[in-house]
Amino acid sequence: MTALSRRPSNDPHRKGWRVFYGDVQIGHIGERAGVPIDVDQWGWSLSFYPGTEPDDGAGGTGATFEECRAAFERAWEELRPKLTEENFEVWRRERDRTAWKYRMHDLGLPMPTQTTTGWSKCFCGADIPISCEEHIHTVHRGIGE
Numbered sequence: 001m002t003a004l005s006r007r008p009s010n011d012p013h014r015k016g017w018r019v020f021y022g023d024v025q026i027g028h029i030g031e032r033a034g035v036p037i038d039v040d041q042w043g044w045s046l047s048f049y050p051g052t053e054p055d056d057g058a059g060g061t062g063a064t065f066e067e068c069r070a071a072f073e074r075a076w077e078e079l080r081p082k083l084t085e086e087n088f089e090v091w092r093r094e095r096d097r098t099a100w101k102y103r104m105h106d107l108g109l110p111m112p113t114q115t116t117t118g119w120s121k122c123f124c125g126a127d128i129p130i131s132c133e134e135h136i137h138t139v140h141r142g143i144g145e
């Protein structure tokens with residue numbers, strides 16, 4: 001069984017962790033911003049989008065990171081059996097598609113939708129049509145990792 005792992009949050013101003021199942025980010029545990037000192041200082045949320053619906057997710061608060069982590073893991077044990085590989089695949093494709101688009105943009109390359117012909121050139125040199133999902137998925141799989 002794939003274990004959960006965590007990486008520091010992207011936000012340098014708040015203590016927190018992004019939680020991963022394999023290569024898929026399934027949630028977050030972190031300090032809550034701007035809450036009074038007499039309430040729970042930590043919060044957690046379990047969900048990923050696209051791939052799951054908002055109703056599939058869960059979340060809560062706790063006094064400590066450890067408390068939140070325990071609640072997160074309990075929620076994950078409930079959700080995990082309901083998920084299929086397809087759920088994770090939807091998320092990975094979106095992650096890679098987004099990273100690919102940023103790379104195209106950073107390199108100043110037009111998207112196929114921005115040309116009069118409906119075709120453009122990928123940074124790898126391939127000619128790509130408007131529906132280039134398959135190109136991204138096969139040639140640039142994992143670009144967003």
Ligand SMILES: [Zn+2]
Nearest residue numbers: 122124126139
């Ligand atoms: Zn390419």
